Amino acid sequence: MKITDIKVGVVEAPLITPFKTALRTVEKIQNIAIYIHTDAGRIGIGEAAPTAVITGETKASISNAITEYIKPAIIGMDIEEFAQIMERLEKCIHKNTSAKAAVDMALYDLLAQSYKTPLFKLLGGYRKELITDITISANDVDEMVKDSLAAATKGFHILKVKVGKDPAGDVKRIVAIREAVGPNVILRIDANQGWTPKQAVQIIHALEDADTNIELVEQPVHYNDIEGMRYVTANTLTKILADESVFSPKEAITLIEKRAADLINIKLMKTGGIYQAQKIVHIAEANGIECMVGCMLETKVSVSAAAHFAASQKNITMIDLDGPLLCVNDPMPGGPTFDGQVITMSIKPGIGFSL
Ligand SMILES: C[C@H](N)C(=O)N[C@@H](CCC(=O)O)C(=O)O
Numbered sequence: 001m002k003i004t005d006i007k008v009g010v011v012e013a014p015l016i017t018p019f020k021t022a023l024r025t026v027e028k029i030q031n032i033a034i035y036i037h038t039d040a041g042r043i044g045i046g047e048a049a050p051t052a053v054i055t056g057e058t059k060a061s062i063s064n065a066i067t068e069y070i071k072p073a074i075i076g077m078d079i080e081e082f083a084q085i086m087e088r089l090e091k092c093i094h095k096n097t098s099a100k101a102a103v104d105m106a107l108y109d110l111l112a113q114s115y116k117t118p119l120f121k122l123l124g125g126y127r128k129e130l131i132t133d134i135t136i137s138a139n140d141v142d143e144m145v146k147d148s149l150a151a152a153t154k155g156f157h158i159l160k161v162k163v164g165k166d167p168a169g170d171v172k173r174i175v176a177i178r179e180a181v182g183p184n185v186i187l188r189i190d191a192n193q194g195w196t197p198k199q200a201v202q203i204i205h206a207l208e209d210a211d212t213n214i215e216l217v218e219q220p221v222h223y224n225d226i227e228g229m230r231y232v233t234a235n236t237l238t239k240i241l242a243d244e245s246v247f248s249p250k251e252a253i254t255l256i257e258k259r260a261a262d263l264i265n266i267k268l269m270k271t272g273g274i275y276q277a278q279k280i281v282h283i284a285e286a287n288g289i290e291c292m293v294g295c296m297l298e299t300k301v302s303v304s305a306a307a308h309f310a311a312s313q314k315n316i317t318m319i320d321l322d323g324p325l326l327c328v329n330d331p332m333p334g335g336p337t338f339d340g341q342v343i344t345m346s347i348k349p350g351i352g353f354s355l
């Protein structure tokens, strides 16, 4: 089955409420969709999220990377030469990980379709169901308490609470949320690089002293401050999860060697897709480090690809795949079902969309 064309389009989805982190505020998802056509008539689908503040990519850069660099590098290749296609995808342009991720997932979609099997089974098939958290945006205390209670009432057992935008008020926010939702809701917090190392240790100690029982703290300090990540990990009891600090397998090795985090958040938009993401999960597993699979602001297309990857591996023990749940509606038919916190894998071949 040969690649005959790669078409690039847009996918838009308004969000139910503005998504606010220490890095940005967004009201509407505006991503790139791609379709890989083959001589067998099968089409593979992918999506890239232009998260400029994290990956450095924009809609224009993603579209350009795909049409000017990736497409000429892989057009005419046979899906069966999968590892060779992946080698070209990796080498044809430096970085541009979200552009690569969209192409990688569409290629995996085609590969699994050609074997008439759902992608998660081809990748390892460890589980059929995932439980995702849901994001609580960074706002003032009252709004975050209201949003947390609303999510818990809808049946979400795991809240991913955004902090780091106003460090001085973060302890108050988390203490108020814990009081409101009670002890049975799991709270994980994501500072999106918003704290200094010393601030992070101080805040986490205050949260530990207040018995807030936080499951993990994600990316407390600047992505490039690996020594700062090590300092926070070494000086707190709460588990530290690296997100923006780890894009590549090599960065995962460095982070693990320096003991700069307890856990790693893998996102296809950071790794450049499933092929590289598999390397990270295996490196982590060999070192006793559990992984989360997360997403950027993505719709059902790419979050479904991430769900297939997450369902395939035992060492992926935490899920942050709430992108489709944050959208007013996500009209893509087929694929895994997103029903509240439960994501159920479909048995349809590939990622599972009917094109
Ligand atoms: C959407 C998801 N729950 C999430 O929080 N993802 C990122 C931020 C993504 C973005 O800014 O698009 C994260 O930091 O984990």
Ligand SMILES: [Mg+2]
Pocket (backbone or CB within 6 Å): 190, 192, 218, 219, 243, 244, 265
């Ligand atoms: Mg994060």
